[in-house]
Amino acid sequence: MxxxxxxxxxxxxxxxxxxxxxxxxxxxxxxxxxxxxxxxxxxxxxxxxxxxxxxxxxxxxxxxxxxxxxxxxxxxxxAEEQPVRDASSKKPRQDxxxxxxxxxxxxxxxxxxxxxxxxxxxxxxxxxxxxxxxxxxxxxxxxxxxxxxxxxxxxxxxxxxxxxxxxxxxxxxxxxxxxxxxxxxxxxxxxxxxxxxxxxxxxxxxxxxxxxxxxxxxxxxxxxxxxxxxxxxxxxxxxxEDAGLKFDCANIYHAFRDYQKAAEIYEQIVKIYPSNIVARKAAAQMYRDCGQIDKAVNLLEDYVNAQTMNIDSSLLDLLISLFLRNNAHSEALRHIEKAHLVLGSQHKLPVQLQAKAVICHAHLGDMSHAEVFLQNVQLERSKDNHDIIMGVANTLEYLGQYEYAIKFYLMIEDVALHNDGSSYVKVAQCYMTIGEKRKAIPYFYKALQRMEDNIDVRITLSSLLVNEDKIDEAIVLLSPPENSKSLSATDQPKCWWFDGKVKMHLAKLYYNKGMLEDFVGTILIPILETLNIEHANRKVRKTKKLPNNVLYERAKVLTEQRPESVFQGLRPIVSPAELQKANRAKKLLEKRAASNEDMIKDGDLQRAKQIPPISGLLTNAENHPLVIHLCQTLALLHRYWEALQVINRTLKLGTDTLSDENKEELRSLGAQIAYRAPDPRHGFNYVRNVVQQHPYSLSAWNSYYKVTSR
Known part of the structure; x- marks a missing residue:
């Protein structure tokens, strides 16, 4: 060139x-x-x-x-040409x-x-x-x-x-x-x-x-x-003075989640056209989204207070929502009552304002308005009505008004365009909270009809069934469906019955019912895979430094290159968090280049840690009895080699997490397997350990000599 x-x-x-x-x-x-x-x-x-x-x-x-x-x-x-600034002048930010x-x-x-x-x-x-x-x-x-x-x-x-x-x-x-x-x-x-x-x-x-x-x-x-x-x-x-241009600019900032700048542009429109409700609402929403609630309130309250008629209900609803977010329930009620006066006593408030009134009175300890709303308000199916009722129900549940919350959650069935089952889960959870677990069961079943892949709902329902002595029903609930083999052969996402939590709960049900073969068949492979993965993960070292290709990718947002354009150097619009990350990456690259630091290449990266089928198998003490029961059952079924595999890996990985009692239990079981197994070589160390722990026990020495002679 x-x-x-x-x-x-x-x-x-x-x-x-x-x-x-x-x-x-x-x-x-x-x-x-x-x-x-x-x-x-x-x-x-x-x-x-x-x-x-x-x-x-x-x-x-x-x-x-x-x-x-x-x-x-x-x-x-x-910078070299600039004269020295006055000491009293404001110092600009670096760069x-x-x-x-x-x-x-x-x-x-x-x-x-x-x-x-x-x-x-x-x-x-x-x-x-x-x-x-x-x-x-x-x-x-x-x-x-x-x-x-x-x-x-x-x-x-x-x-x-x-x-x-x-x-x-x-x-x-x-x-x-x-x-x-x-x-x-x-x-x-x-x-x-x-x-x-x-x-x-x-x-x-x-x-x-x-x-x-x-x-x-x-x-x-x-x-x-x-x-x-x-x-x-x-x-x-x-x-x-062109408001349309300002709208375009604010919309661009909004699209890239820079709510602060978007709010400032919208507010400029409001200053030019104070009666522009769209810009005023947008500015308030942007200030709300960037956490400046007081600014949003002031922007709306000044306008609402100046109106004596024809108050925009959506703008008033936004203002009341901001008051609720600030826990200013009395102020919110005051504006609702003002809206009622403006509309006249013969007109009903919009449903969203009636719902806000119920929330305000509930926070102030008055539940009579909730009862009136339930009896008098008839709603059509729409997304807006669904959101309104869900908001009231969530608030009542948060306030501990579970009976009223249940009534509002049940209203969602009549107003939702598509019921995804979440309202049934909420109803069931409220019943469980007030101690009426039996009433929760049918609602969990209703929820599963719409969200059959929800693991937590399925496991919670199975626990409730066990409490009601319906163990067989709980086993059916957690067992794979009859057509599971054909479903597993497809390229669909991983089915719910492969989840580690489901297998653990199902295995516990089999064990408690004495179905030992089914217990082992359900949990042995997931536990062995988990132990092997956890052992492999211990060899994976954490990468302390980000590779340069990652840093370059992050810093690219600071200067977007346009090979097809004469005009270069425009910075793409990104969120403030991404911009901060890009600046850090740029400074780190400059620091590495200045210090001649060795570049970290992709090939130097260690492989990522794998996710085991059962997370927290050994770190969670509640899972330890299940591992011990598996080893005992394998020994009882004469599957000695598999039992020793689980024992060896568990003792090696659980040095810091297993209790001394559980460690002794596993070692004793290993010694018993060495004594009974046709090939005692794999369990010889456990017999020797028993002798070391009990050097004056004749039975321990007899077992040791018998294994040694074999």
Whole structure:
């Protein structure tokens, strides 16, 4: 790549740094009364034509460069040139540029590209166009633009493009030629080239809001949120009063979960149009989602208090929800009563406000309103009604009003469009809490009809059946269905009967009922697999450092590279958490590079730990009796080798978790197996251990000599 091409690549980042600084500050309101306005112009026709070639992809070699390195270089140069700041002045955050620094750096970036920012004071600005600035009145330019436009309307794009190139040479700062080139490539379906030329037209004519709006639509069509945000901010600067642009900007931040910035943009709309309820609600919701409840309340309460009629019920419902979230139940009731007065006594409150009133009175200890709601309110099936009733029921359950909670949970059956069974689980849990476990059983069965793969519901129901002496019914509930073999052969996700918790509970039922063969057949393989996996996992060392490929992937969000675009360095929109992670990754990469630290490659990574079928087999003391019962049963069934496998692995892995009593039990069982088994070699160590523990026991020595002689 030639020096000129490399220089051209750096020039292509022209406006990016300033845009990133604006984006980092959340698209703050631009000052309408600023003393200067920005105009971008090409230095000469050669610069303009070089840019056209890049936009058309002719100089594809001059593609992606490390624009972050270029920006860091500019920041460093600026820092050296800046005078020492006043001790009393506010110190900026690290890596944050002031407006003057950002503007100076931006000028330096654009000078190499050929586009320069020319500052014009508004005070000295005269009416009319300065002679010779645009070449718009040049007859040759007018004729060529007319010819190109005619070819464009006739879909003769190949004839129009060279004419427009000539226009660029004659009048490099005329936006019409770039605009028409962008329209041509858009008609040809080459969206990237169309964006390049429309961006050039927009920079040459930065106050043309229509151009920026076209670019916003094209960026959204391309699903390029970073470019869309960049163009929205430019358009907002050109027309600070356009509420639609602010909505677009806020929606982009909202889509990427940056609720703080979205709330600030929505609030700007509210300041311009105080009666815009949509923006007010959206701002309150965004403040709520980023945890600033008081700001959200103030934004809504000021508006509601000023209304004497026609209060928006959804806005009032949101305000009351915020009061409930702050546990301000009296304030919430006050606004509900005000809404009732505004509507008039002959009108009923909207159902969502009636439900909120029930919640408020319940928190204040008055349950009569819940009874009135249950008797008088008839609801249709809808998702909104389902959510309303579920919210009331959850609150009553939280307050310990289980009988009322059950009634509201049962209402969900009548209002839900699709009952997934969760309300039946809630009813059953309430019955269990108040001690009426027998009443919970039918509701758990109803829940399983809709969520048969729910392991916890199945196990809880089996425990209730056991308490009711319905062991056979509990065994059927946990046993695989008759068609389980055909289901297992498919590529479906792992079925519920393979779950380790289900197998453990089923095995306990078999053991308690004396069905030893079924007990062993159910639990032996899962326990052996668990012990083997846990043994293998102990050899897996934790990786202390993240590999560089992971760090590079995280840091990529700080500079999104666009090989097809002239404009590089736009940062993609990510959540604050992802941005923080990316910054940490970037700093760590820089630190490793500075210290010449050895890179961590993929091949250096240890394999990941496997997940055993039964989690917590030895770490949970409640599972230890099951392991001992398995070993005893295997010995009773003369399956000595399998019993010793379980004993050996359990003693090796459970050094710190097994009690001394359980360890002694397993060792004694191993000695018995050595005494009885045809091949005593595998159990000889356990016999020797018994002799060491009981050196004065004749029976222990007799067993030892018998095993030794064999």
């Amino acid at each position: 030639s020096d000129m091409e490399e220089e051209s690549c750096e020039r292509a980042s022209m406006e990016v740094e300033e845009a990133n600084d604006q984006e980092d500050h959340g698209g703050e309101e631009f000052d309408e009364d600023e003393d200067e306005e920005d105009v971008y112009e090409f230095g000469d026709a050669d610069d303009a034509m070089q840019c056209v070639e890049m936009a058309e992809g002719i100089s594809s070699a001059a593609g992606v460069q490390d624009y972050e390195v270029l920006a860091a270089r500019k920041r460093k140069a600026l 944050e540029l002031s407006e003057a620094e950002a503007a100076t750096m931006f000028d330096q970036l654009m000078e190499g590209f050929g586009l320069r920012r020319k500052r014009r004071s508004k005070e000295a600005k005269k009416k009319g166009r300065k002679k010779g600035t645009r070449n718009k009145g040049n007859p040759e330019v007018i004729k060529k633009l007319g010819d190109a436009t005619l070819f464009f309307t006739e879909n003769k794009f190949k004839e129009a493009i060279p004419i427009l190139h000539e226009v660029v040479r004659i009048a490099p700062n005329l936006p019409n030629s770039y605009h028409l080139l962008g329209s041509i490539y858009k008609e040809c379906g080459e969206l990237d080239k169309a964006i390049n030329f429309l961006m050039l037209a927009a920079y040459v004519s930065p106050k043309d809001v229509v151009l920026w709006k076209k670019l916003i639509d094209m960026a959204l069509k391309k699903e390029d949120a970073a470019l869309a945000r960049h163009c929205v901010l430019k358009a907002m600067r050109a027309d600070p």
